[in-house]
Amino acid sequence: MPEPRSGSRPTLEAVAALAGVSRATVSRVVNGGDGVRPHLADRVQTAIQELGYIPNHAARTLVTRRTGAVAVIIPEPEARIFSDPFFSRQIRGISKELTAHDTQLVLLLVEDLCDYDRIERYLAGGHVDGALAFSLHTDDPLPAIASRIGMPMVYGGRPGWTAGPGEDDKVTYVDADNRGGARDAVRHLLAQGRRRIAHICGPLDQTSAADRLSGYHDVLPAAEPELVSVGDFTAAGGARAMAELLDRDPSIDAVFAGNDLMATGALRVLRERGRAVPAEVAVVGFDDAEPVAESADPPLTTVRQDIEGMGRMMARLLMERLADGREGRTVPGPVITETALVQRASG
Amino acid sequence: MPEPRSGSRPTLEAVAALAGVSRATVSRVVNGGDGVRPHLADRVQTAIQELGYIPNHAARTLVTRRTGAVAVIIPEPEARIFSDPFFSRQIRGISKELTAHDTQLVLLLVEDLCDYDRIERYLAGGHVDGALAFSLHTDDPLPAIASRIGMPMVYGGRPGWTAGPGEDDKVTYVDADNRGGARDAVRHLLAQGRRRIAHICGPLDQTSAADRLSGYHDVLPAAEPELVSVGDFTAAGGARAMAELLDRDPSIDAVFAGNDLMATGALRVLRERGRAVPAEVAVVGFDDAEPVAESADPPLTTVRQDIEGMGRMMARLLMERLADGREGRTVPGPVITETALVQRASG
Structure with missing residues (x-):
């Protein structure tokens, strides 16, 4: 509910004048104080207390014309x-x-x-x-x-x-760091001795997908184009892409999927085709947002991002x-x- | 973007005056015409065309002070x-x-x-x-x-x-019709010859849960209290409730769950305890919102509501x-x- 526009209510301007700082500085202190030097913040806090200024949301809205x-x-x-x-x-x-x-x-x-x-x-x-x-x-x-x-x-x-x-x-x-995370995933698969490492990438009109593909190519610059299939960040898209990859090259022994949902789709297709994971084909995802990776069967190795x-x-x-x-x-x-x-x- | 507040733009009031109807009637026609008698709606449409009134959103906002x-x-x-x-x-x-x-x-x-x-x-x-x-x-x-x-x-x-x-x-x-839907579910289980029909209900501070419980009791007025366990509309809550029910009474041969997610939790516990579904225990859910009921294992019989x-x-x-x-x-x-x-x- 709107605050009464009482003339006696101390204003942000009054606080600024008393503290000898700018209106913007008072505003910053009221909004958490980030970037305000401590001695200035102290002066503002003192002025706020002295005047009984109530920096509540509604008052802030009136002063700053903010909606909150x-x-x-x-x-x-x-x-x-x-x-x-x-x-x-x-x-x-x-x-x-x-x-x-x-x-x-x-x-x-x-x-x-x-x-x-x-x-x-x-x-x-x-x-x-x-x-x-x-x-x-x-x-x-x-x-x-x-x-x-x-x-x-x-x-x-x-x-x-x-x-x-x-x-x-x-x-x-x-x-x-999508590109760096993708590099880690592919290097991890290489270190296990995997030799035919495929990539299911996300939609390439999103930079997260493009950057993860770049990371894959950073580690495997000579990877043939048929080792890369484009998905859409959904489980169904991942399943389609996995089926395509296996049809093109049954010797694939690892897949790095651009996100966990696509990795679960890949797992499903591998299971349907009787390919043991990870014994025959290793799968690595990207995201680690609960509950997808942990509850996958088998649970997914993945690149965690702090979403x-x-x-x-x-x-x-x-x-x-x-x-x-x-x-x-x-x-x-x-x-x-x-x-x-x-x-x-x-x- | 706001429309220019040009004085020459025909107003809703002008349309109302020309059509000989109230402002509210014009407004209703502009907003889809529900509840306006056809001959009045026709007059309004004619006036709108004659004046070149543009009932677009921005203009409506100016006239009605609506935010859209x-x-x-x-x-x-x-x-x-x-x-x-x-x-x-x-x-x-x-x-x-x-x-x-x-x-x-x-x-x-x-x-x-x-x-x-x-x-x-x-x-x-x-x-x-x-x-x-x-x-x-x-x-x-x-x-x-x-x-x-x-x-x-x-x-x-x-x-x-x-x-x-x-x-x-x-x-x-x-x-x-939560109560009627619940009655259908329980009658369906009875018709299969099920005799120990349990209910996992949702949180009872929600009327949907309370009404489904009432429907269960309508059909089974003599059901013992230990046949009802309270969940929270989540799969985890359904699993907990199912475990409780089986601990209390291992002879349960059917469960009506208050929603599909709780039913999937119940299915998981039944599988873990080696109880065949539906041979030993039948399970019915409520909702039929994709993909839960269809992709459950086994796929869920459920009460569909048109969500x-x-x-x-x-x-x-x-x-x-x-x-x-x-x-x-x-x-x-x-x-x-x-x-x-x-x-x-x-x-």
């Missing part, structure tokens, strides 16, 4: 969002961080490109202060929309698109950017998180 | 929302209907009761025109919040709560209510959809 809400936009069919635990883990991380900032998460689903007209109107309507987006594809119109309407954004995943002329250096993103941590980091970077209030300046460079190979029974 | 967005609030932990296909199916139905009305779906997740302060501020902030909520528990504060801030709501599921003094007749909801259809219906009722604009009057009574027993291998 942040959109999370996922341009994937809702069937995929609800079946791949990657999405729920990322949302969990975002949600935890936004809750810590008393900020409402508003989830906007994008089923197809037509939905973007409506999304643009909603974002332009002043209902959220900023937005987070992940799982973008190279042809996604969202970055152009965001730059057109001046919406502060943080992205999950390395951009494969351009935000528009002069805008690319304002793109903040968080990603895993929840990346979600938290995306939200944190956006909160910092909003607290900062200086949209024009160069934004923080990308944050790339490490991956780790988790060995289980499949390879 | 509707919140969907699900008071369940996000881990559950993303693991039970019931939720994604309901959301799919809602999303389809809202898209048909060019309305943005805004998903608000509620992890715990503390989140409601923030949700209330968001709802009261004028960022959505109305809200849909399902999977409410009896202690849920949402109905009281909605009536306090005057937010038009449609609920999924029979309310087990009260909306507040004088507010209960304004509660619109959509539900499945997506209920989602569409919830959204449609809200859209009608918003187009109507008469919040004070008595709202439509509940819509109860039929269920159907789907027989597969498990019982």
Whole structure:
């Protein structure tokens, strides 16, 4: 409920004046204090107490014209969002961080490109202060929309698109070291003595898929093209790709799948064709989002990425950017998180 | 993007004057025409064409002060929302209907009761025109919040709560015939000659669980209390409940589970204990949301509810209510959809 607009309520400006700092500094302290030097933060806190300033959300909204809400936009069919635990883990991380900032998460689903007209109107309507987006594809119109309407954004995943002329250096993103993780997976298979190592990659209009494919090629620069099959990050797509690979080359003795769901599809096809895992064919996935890898049969060796941590980091970077209030300046460079190979029974 | 506020743009009022109808009637025609008598709708359409009135969303927003967005609030932990296909199916139905009305779906997740302060501020902030909520528990504060801030709501599921003094007749909801569906399931098991029919019910602070338990008791009024075990609508909860039931009474020859996920948990425990399904123990679930029942081992006999259809219906009722604009009057009574027993291998 809106706070009464009482004239006697101490303002953020009054706090700034008493503390002898800028309005932006008070705002930053109120929003968590990141980047404010300790002696200044102390002065602000003293002024806040002296004046009885209540930096609650509603008051902040009045002062900053903020809504206290942040959109999370996922341009994937809702069937995929609800079946791949990657999405729920990322949302969990975002949600935890936004809750810590008393900020409402508003989830906007994008089923197809037509939905973007409506999304643009909603974002332009002043209902959220900023937005987070992940799982973008190279042809996604969202970055152009965001730059057109001046919406502060943080992205999950390395951009494969351009935000528009002069805008690319304002793109903040968080990603895993997809290429390095893929290299680890393939090296692990090589170290086991595997000699025909195939790769099921994700859709190549997503940089996560392209980067994992690059990592595979880094380690196996001479791999024949028929050892690579393109899936779509779903179990069904992984099964199709595995069947294709075996049809092309029955001597395959290992598969690195671009995510765990595709790896479970591959496991199913290998089982159907009577190929023992890992004795005849080793399988390694990517993600390690519960419960897919652990509950697979056999449990999947996989490349773990800190999905929840990346979600938290995306939200944190956006909160910092909003607290900062200086949209024009160069934004923080990308944050790339490490991956780790988790060995289980499949390879 | 906002439409230019040009003075020459024909207004909804002008259309109403030319057609000789009320503003509300024009609004209803623009929003789909439900409930407008054909000859009036024709007059409105003629006036719209004559004046070149463009009833697009942005113009509607200016005229009606609507945001063109509707919140969907699900008071369940996000881990559950993303693991039970019931939720994604309901959301799919809602999303389809809202898209048909060019309305943005805004998903608000509620992890715990503390989140409601923030949700209330968001709802009261004028960022959505109305809200849909399902999977409410009896202690849920949402109905009281909605009536306090005057937010038009449609609920999924029979309310087990009260909306507040004088507010209960304004509660619109959509539900499945949970009690009738449960009766069908238990009668089906009886007809097979099953004699020790247990029930795993959902959390009893949800009316769907309570109503299915009532249906079980309708058919088996003399069932001993130890034949009923309480789960939580998850597979793990179903497994725990099944283990409890077998420990109490090893002679159980059938189980009706309150949803499919609990039924899959029951199947797992029966398999672990070497009880053949359906030869020794028959299992029937509830929901039939893909892929749970069909991909269970063995595939589940279950009570199908039209989850997506209920989602569409919830959204449609809200859209009608918003187009109507008469919040004070008595709202439509509940819509109860039929269920159907789907027989597969498990019982």
